Structures are given as structure tokens and as C-alpha cells.
Amino acid sequence: MKNGSNQNWDSYYSENRDFSLMTSQALTKVLAHVDARLEKICLDLGCGTGQLTRELFHRGYTCVGVDLAESALRTAKSLTVQASSLTYIRGDLETLQSTDLPRRQFSLITCKLVIAFVKDKERFLKLAHDSLAPGGTFAVVTPVFGSKICEKKPGICVSSEEIEKQLGDRFGNVTVEPLGDVECFISHRQS
Structure with missing residues (x-):
């Protein structure tokens, strides 16, 4: 199944491919x-x-965890202990609604190596904002133009200035945390 960015994610993950992992140290910074x-x-x-x-x-x-690719979700579930506090659901980020989620508010929303593939960023950021609890944190982890990654894979990168502006317009505040080859743009929903 193809999503709005015309990528065949099921095929990608079916070939046992994956994206870069986030280190424990990087997550601690976030x-x-x-x-x-x-x-x-x-x-x-x-x-x-x-x-x-x-x-x-x-x-x-x-x-x-939400993803479009069934093959990725199968892998995620196979690597996960059975726990009621950890669930995965299939959803297209281009059309996902808050009513599709098992909860209405989250204290933390993460988006790692995804934002470059989202076509309607305004709609996506509204979903994230509306799904955050007051005081909650939205963390967007992505490579930005000018980084070493973008020299080889420009299609997975975003403009630092553009994403900062989009987040600032929606959330009112943005902090940028460098995480090696990627950056984390952190915003909070006002209380």
C-alpha cells in the first residue's frame, strides 16, 4: 500500500530494512x-x-505506536513483550484522526525520521498538537539540509528553518536539540 508520499513502506520493511536507531543517550537528551x-x-x-x-x-x-506498514508492525509486535501498556496500530499519518487513537491525550508524542515524508504537515502538526496533553511534549527527530546524511539522501531531509517555523506557528515555542546526524525539534503544548 502506498501512502501520500508515494513510498511503498510495506515493501521496504518486508525486505528486512529499517531506519537508523535512536541511541539511549539521544533519547535521554530528548x-x-x-x-x-x-x-x-x-x-x-x-x-x-x-x-x-x-x-x-x-x-x-x-x-x-502508529505506522502504515503492516510488515513494520508485524516486526514491532514480534520484538515486543506482551503488555497492555504497549500497543501498535495501523494508521496512515496523512489521514489519521485523533478518534483513531486509543487515547485522546498524550504527555509525549514522538515522530522520528517521518516528517520529511508527510505531505500535509499543517494537518499532521494539528493532529499532534490536539493529541498532546496541556504541557505535553512533541519531539520531531529528523535530518536537516546541510547535514552529512542529506549529502547522500536529500529526500529524507527537511529545512531546519521551515520546520522550526511550522512548529512555532502551531505550538509557539521550539527548542532544537542536536542528536549527532539528526536534530530534534521540541515543542510543548501550552497549559
Whole structure:
């Protein structure tokens, strides 16, 4: 099945391919921006094979991972312990509605290596904003133009200025956290 960015994600993941993993150290940097007073509930948009979703689960989060590719979700489920606080659902980020999610509000929403493939970023950012609890954190992890990754794979990169502006327009605040070859754009829903 093809999504709005004309990528065949099922085929990609069926070939046992995956994207770069987020290191434990990088995740610790991101989590330093999360309000520890909020209940640990995470939505991982574009979870792929679930590496980040599982890491957050092991750090005490109740997690929902969403991805379009059934093959990626099969892999994620096969690598996951059975737990009611860790679920995966199939969903197209171009059409996903908050009513498709098992919860209405999350204290943390992650989006790792996905934003470059989302066609309607305004709609996507609205979904993220509306799905965040007051004070919640939205973390967009992506390579940006000018990085070493973009020299080889420009199609997976975004403009740092553009994503900062889009997040700023929706959330009102943006912090950029360098994470090696990628950057994490962190925004919060105002209380």
C-alpha cells in the first residue's frame, strides 16, 4: 500500500530494512525536555519496527505506536513483550484522526525520521498538537539540509528553518536539540 508520499513502506520493511536507531543517550537528551509531573503516556507517530516505542516502554511509558506498514508492525509486535501498556496500530499519518487513537491525550508524542515524508504537515502538526496533553511534549527527530546524511539522501531531509517555523506557528515555542546526524525539534503544548 502506498501512502501520500508515494513510498511503498510495506515493501521496504518486508525486505528486512529499517531506519537508523535512536541511541539511549539521544533519547535521554530528548526526555530531559519532558515535564516529569505528567503521566508517562506516549504516542510514536511513524513507529516503523517499534525501536523507539519499545525504548520508551522500558523507561516507564504507556505507549501507542502508529505506522502504515503492516510488515513494520508485524516486526514491532514480534520484538515486543506482551503488555497492555504497549500497543501498535495501523494508521496512515496523512489521514489519521485523533478518534483513531486509543487515547485522546498524550504527555509525549514522538515522530522520528517521518516528517520529511508527510505531505500535509499543517494537518499532521494539528493532529499532534490536539493529541498532546496541556504541557505535553512533541519531539520531531529528523535530518536537516546541510547535514552529512542529506549529502547522500536529500529526500529524507527537511529545512531546519521551515520546520522550526511550522512548529512555532502551531505550538509557539521550539527548542532544537542536536542528536549527532539528526536534530530534534521540541515543542510543548501550552497549559
